[in-house]
Amino acid sequence: MNNELRAQTVVRTQDPRGVFAKVAFIATLGALLLLLLLPNGAVLANPIDHADADGDGIVDAQEQVLSLNQNQADTDNDGYSDLEELARHSEPKMSQSTPLPSTLDLALTARGDSNRLVVVFAIYLGDLQPADINLSMGVLLGNRMGDIPPWYFMRDAWMTTVPGNAPGTSLMVVETCLPPNFVHALGNVSLYGVLEDAQTGTALAADVVDLGSQSGVIFMRATPPIRSIHAQVGGIGGSGGGSQPLSGSVYLPIPPGGDGDIPMSWIPGEVCYQKTQVVGAGGGIITHEVVEAECRDGWDAYCKTDCASSVGSTYDTLDPAVLVGG
Ligand SMILES: [Ca+2]
Numbered sequence: 001m002n003n004e005l006r007a008q009t010v011v012r013t014q015d016p017r018g019v020f021a022k023v024a025f026i027a028t029l030g031a032l033l034l035l036l037l038l039p040n041g042a043v044l045a046n047p048i049d050h051a052d053a054d055g056d057g058i059v060d061a062q063e064q065v066l067s068l069n070q071n072q073a074d075t076d077n078d079g080y081s082d083l084e085e086l087a088r089h090s091e092p093k094m095s096q097s098t099p100l101p102s103t104l105d106l107a108l109t110a111r112g113d114s115n116r117l118v119v120v121f122a123i124y125l126g127d128l129q130p131a132d133i134n135l136s137m138g139v140l141l142g143n144r145m146g147d148i149p150p151w152y153f154m155r156d157a158w159m160t161t162v163p164g165n166a167p168g169t170s171l172m173v174v175e176t177c178l179p180p181n182f183v184h185a186l187g188n189v190s191l192y193g194v195l196e197d198a199q200t201g202t203a204l205a206a207d208v209v210d211l212g213s214q215s216g217v218i219f220m221r222a223t224p225p226i227r228s229i230h231a232q233v234g235g236i237g238g239s240g241g242g243s244q245p246l247s248g249s250v251y252l253p254i255p256p257g258g259d260g261d262i263p264m265s266w267i268p269g270e271v272c273y274q275k276t277q278v279v280g281a282g283g284g285i286i287t288h289e290v291v292e293a294e295c296r297d298g299w300d301a302y303c304k305t306d307c308a309s310s311v312g313s314t315y316d317t318l319d320p321a322v323l324v325g326g
């Protein structure tokens, strides 16, 4: 079993340190997945809740995590559904922001549900059909990327398709589950997804979602909508600060089910907002340092009481460009 798992685990690495390190990495990832699969595979938890009140393809629970309107397919009334804006990386809560022209696109997001971590692939298919593409998924561990075997992440996958804004275009959502222990055991995880041409295997689009574990709660780094607002304010007014551009991200808790796992002291209605600066980059891995952090309101979430103390901490993420660039 273990050997079979190893055999199906593909390692993409640009580190030339040789076969031994590769084998050790494959063994580590394989053992970790196997370890996590067994107890979770044995327990049949409640089915994932896929209620989608407005039919836009993003399930209600995910709209809540993303602070979108679960009763309105197009939250900002700009003609593009919440799902299309998510998949195509425009801002679903700002009507001034609409998708740039593209033929295919992918965005990853996540939520907690019944003690599972649900990973969501929001896919803009354009005029392609689902059968035209393959989906792969992997994880950045340390400085290495390892693909998660398709049989593993597709075993409980859920899928839906909805029409896009332009006639003849469509969108697809694929949801899969990982055991939350996967993140708890690793502390910080960059999960990546890649869309490939089903015929040629060429990577066509990729995205990354960064997850972290603190105090037994999983966090997701989300960029919308605050980044867009700030980018615009900065662009118009040059709103002070140095010449070095800072990017902001929301450090958003995604508890496994309801709010039951959120520590009592955390502040409801807020999230930990962090501004970060790139302090290192190489081999597709980008190291960010948190340079400002504060609780901000306006979210159906919680802010860690020690949010501000994250200043000075660093985290690694993967540049999705390396996944499509080759
Ligand atoms: Ca919805």
Ligand SMILES: [Ca+2]
Pocket (backbone or CB within 6 Å): 054, 056, 058, 063, 068, 069, 070, 071, 072, 073, 074, 075, 082
């Ligand atoms: Ca919606």
Ligand SMILES: [Ca+2]
Pocket (backbone or CB within 6 Å): 074, 075, 076, 077, 078, 079, 080, 081, 082, 085, 092
């Ligand atoms: Ca919209």
